[in-house]
Amino acid sequence: MTLAQLIFLAAAAVTLVAAIMVVTAPRLIHAGLWLILSLAGIAVLFILLDNGFLAVVQVAIYIDAIAILIIIAVMLTRAVMSDADRQINRMGLAAAFASLILLAGLLAMVLQVPAASPAPLVEAEVNLDALGRALVDVDGFILPFEVASVLLVAALVGAILVAMAPARGD
Amino acid sequence: MAALPIALNVIIGPRKPNKTKSETYECGIETVGEAWVQLKGQYYIFALIFLIFDIEAVFMFPWAVAYDRLQFYMVLEGVLFILILAGGLVYAWRKGALEWV
Amino acid sequence: MSDPFVIVGQFIKELLIGLGLEAALTAVLLRIVGAAVLGGLVGAAAILTIWAERKLLARIQDRIGPNRVGPYGLLQSFADVLKLITKEFLIPRGADRYVFIMAPLVVVAGVIGMWAVMPLAPGLVGTEINVGVLYVIAIGAIGTLGIMMAGLSSNNKYALLGAFRTVAQMLSYTVPMLLTLLIPVMLAGSMGMLTIVEAQSSAWFILLAPLAAIIFFISSLAELGRTPFDLQEAESEIVAGFHIEYSGMGFGMFMMAEFVHAFTISALFSVIFLGGWQGPGVEAFPLLGLFYFILKTALIYFVVIWLRGTFPRLRIDQMNAFNWKFITPLALVVFMVTAILDKLAVQADFNRTAVHLGSNAIIVLGTLFILRAHAASQRRRKEVADRPQIQHSEAAGD
Numbered sequence: 140m141t142l143a144q145l146i147f148l149a150a151a152a153v154t155l156v157a158a159i160m161v162v163t164a165p166r167l168i169h170a171g172l173w174l175i176l177s178l179a180g181i182a183v184l185f186i187l188l189d190n191g192f193l194a195v196v197q198v199a200i201y202i203d204a205i206a207i208l209i210i211i212a213v214m215l216t217r218a219v220m221s222d223a224d225r226q227i228n229r230m231g232l233a234a235a236f237a238s239l240i241l242l243a244g245l246l247a248m249v250l251q252v253p254a255a256s257p258a259p260l261v262e263a264e265v266n267l268d269a270l271g272r273a274l275v276d277v278d279g280f281i282l283p284f285e286v287a288s289v290l291l292v293a294a295l296v297g298a299i300l301v302a303m304a305p306a307r308g309d
Numbered sequence: 310m311a312a313l314p315i316a317l318n319v320i321i322g323p324r325k326p327n328k329t330k331s332e333t334y335e336c337g338i339e340t341v342g343e344a345w346v347q348l349k350g351q352y353y354i355f356a357l358i359f360l361i362f363d364i365e366a367v368f369m370f371p372w373a374v375a376y377d378r379l380q381f382y383m384v385l386e387g388v389l390f391i392l393i394l395a396g397g398l399v400y401a402w403r404k405g406a407l408e409w410v
Numbered sequence: 411m412s413d414p415f416v417i418v419g420q421f422i423k424e425l426l427i428g429l430g431l432e433a434a435l436t437a438v439l440l441r442i443v444g445a446a447v448l449g450g451l452v453g454a455a456a457i458l459t460i461w462a463e464r465k466l467l468a469r470i471q472d473r474i475g476p477n478r479v480g481p482y483g484l485l486q487s488f489a490d491v492l493k494l495i496t497k498e499f500l501i502p503r504g505a506d507r508y509v510f511i512m513a514p515l516v517v518v519a520g521v522i523g524m525w526a527v528m529p530l531a532p533g534l535v536g537t538e539i540n541v542g543v544l545y546v547i548a549i550g551a552i553g554t555l556g557i558m559m560a561g562l563s564s565n566n567k568y569a570l571l572g573a574f575r576t577v578a579q580m581l582s583y584t585v586p587m588l589l590t591l592l593i594p595v596m597l598a599g600s601m602g603m604l605t606i607v608e609a610q611s612s613a614w615f616i617l618l619a620p621l622a623a624i625i626f627f628i629s630s631l632a633e634l635g636r637t638p639f640d641l642q643e644a645e646s647e648i649v650a651g652f653h654i655e656y657s658g659m660g661f662g663m664f665m666m667a668e669f670v671h672a673f674t675i676s677a678l679f680s681v682i683f684l685g686g687w688q689g690p691g692v693e694a695f696p697l698l699g700l701f702y703f704i705l706k707t708a709l710i711y712f713v714v715i716w717l718r719g720t721f722p723r724l725r726i727d728q729m730n731a732f733n734w735k736f737i738t739p740l741a742l743v744v745f746m747v748t749a750i751l752d753k754l755a756v757q758a759d760f761n762r763t764a765v766h767l768g769s770n771a772i773i774v775l776g777t778l779f780i781l782r783a784h785a786a787s788q789r790r791r792k793e794v795a796d797r798p799q800i801q802h803s804e805a806a807g808d
Contacts, residue, residue, distance in 0.1 A: 168562055195541045195548050196367050203551035204360040210558060211356050214348050267540065271375025275383040287368065288390045292397035295361050299406045302350050352578050359581040366588035370544055373595040384753045388746050395742050407734040409727030
């Protein structure tokens with residue numbers, strides 16, 4: 140039981156427990172906060188994979204932007220100070236069955252990969268320089284890079300259209 | 310490493326001896342009605358625009374790290390990325406999505 | 411005397427290994443101790459900075475400030491902390507207990523966590539990661555999350571509104587911060603704080619990117635919630651904002667977090683734009699770097715306090731308009747111009763500093779020109795709108 144394994148188990152446990160609490164918490168705001176804890180657990184997992192950049196990106200985008208966005212959306216849509224209904228409805232059993240099938244499929248895929256030695260994936264830190272160059276290299280990811288910006292603007296335009304439309308409607 | 314200050318604070322922080330258990334203390338101002346408010350949709354728009362620019366900045370950071378070793382057309386590609394997003398900001402501006410909170 | 415901290419660290423490590431712990435565990439323990447010491451030092455620095463701020467603000471306002479407790483009022487902060495500790499930590503009825511208690515801890519953790527990557531002197535840094543700049547932004551925004559938790563759990567609609575407005579303001583002003591932080595990363599070729607400091611050995615980045623530094627400073631001020639952007643906690647106007655329901659040490663935590671955050675932003679500015687520990691003679695005496703770092707941070711903090719005592723507040727709609735319609739487009743323009751010109755200057759072998767200073771001056775002139783044209787057009791529009799009323803009153807006057 141090396142230290143890395145201990146940290147991995149702890150982080151994975153936190154992530155899973157928080158994820159379960161997200162879907163079972165009676166109050167939506169609590170669900171949002173559990174989501175933040177789950178995302179933080181994933182950030183720790185990224186660090187364990189020797190990828191500090193993605194861990195920081197995870198915190199910066201998911202926790203700092205998306206989680207806050209979700210909480211604001213929750214606040215916008217209902218009176219959340221009162222307790223909500225039961226979180227598990229009649230279809231709970233069918234949903235559990237579907238997730239078990241999904242789990243079986245994932246396990247089948249994962250078990251096909253030969254067991255690797257527990258060595259770190261890359262020996263050095265993430266080469267940000269290479270990543271930056273690959274993003275704009277003509278033989279690299281330049282097209283997805285620019286399309287990503289167009290996609291972001293499309294999301295912005297769409298959200299503004301949806302949010303501002305009622306204001307103009309009356 | 311940053312989780313340690315939390316532990317530090319648990320030690321430093323709540324070292325307050327609770328004197329009387331004043332349970333039904335109506336703290337703050339007298340509340341009129343329930344304690345929830347209907348937020349304006351403007352908060353969502355601001356958070357959304359922040360999200361868009363946050364993702365854009367995260368894309369630009371590796372580009373900026375590799376900046377010294379990039380050729381000029383690669384710099385222009387990065388600038389194009391930002392220009393597209395600036396266009397999005399201009400759209401939001403013209404649509405009045407940036408008006409006050 | 412080259413590096414006393416390393417020597418102390420080695421000594422403790424030998425001690426622990428001698429006691430029978432394995433090497434990896436001692437390394438982790440040492441890091442934990444180091445982090446705790448850093449957090450403690452930052453908290454202690456807060457005491458001093460609070461005193462300095464109150465004294466300085468008082469002098470700006472033509473009064474003396476704390477001078478009763480201890481010589482020159484130096485022990486005033488200690489007295490305040492003692493008072494806060496002995497006050498009851500009230501949890502309002504109907505409040506969300508655990509979230510309420512955790513919120514100040516999250517805010518303070520977010521602020522102190524920023525110091526983990528701050529390069530204090532050559533070789534003296536909490537932990538050197540190659541994504542230091544983005545880490546600082548990410549951890550800073552965790553403080554924002556804590557504020558939201560505080561507002562949500564307080565069972566108080568004013569706290570809720572105040573918290574969301576604060577969060578909206580902080581999120582808005584993070585955008586120009588991110589954009590202007592890209593420029594030092596470009597110039598240094600790395601996101602690591604240590605590398606950024608080392609890259610300023612020839613020229614501080616404030617010379618290479620003065621406009622970016624100013625924009626970063628302004629947006630940091632706004633993100634801190636400092637005057638002139640401190641509508642959220644306007645001590646003389648609204649009640650208190652998101653920390654209405656907090657008393658005792660919870661309130662103390664929020665206040666401490668705010669002052670430490672201001673100090674941290676000053677330190678960040680001095681690291682990124684003023685060269686951190688760079689200065690004459692640092693190669694010979696690394697500890698001199700610590701002195702330079704503290705000096706520069708204190709200078710920037712002085713400017714922050716100075717601004718607080720001088721400027722009136724902006725209204726919230728003015729704040730938002732200022733950000734989205736002025737600062738963010740300006741940051742975008744500065745970034746694009748700097749990116750293009752720097753590459754061209756390096757390829758054509760011009761003097762980078764001259765090119766950047768010149769381009770920034772041109773941008774400033776262009777901005778002033780646009781602002782003047784905008785103000786003139788607004789004035790004209792106002793005159794046109796006022797004119798029919800004048801005729802109307804003339805007709806009704808006699």
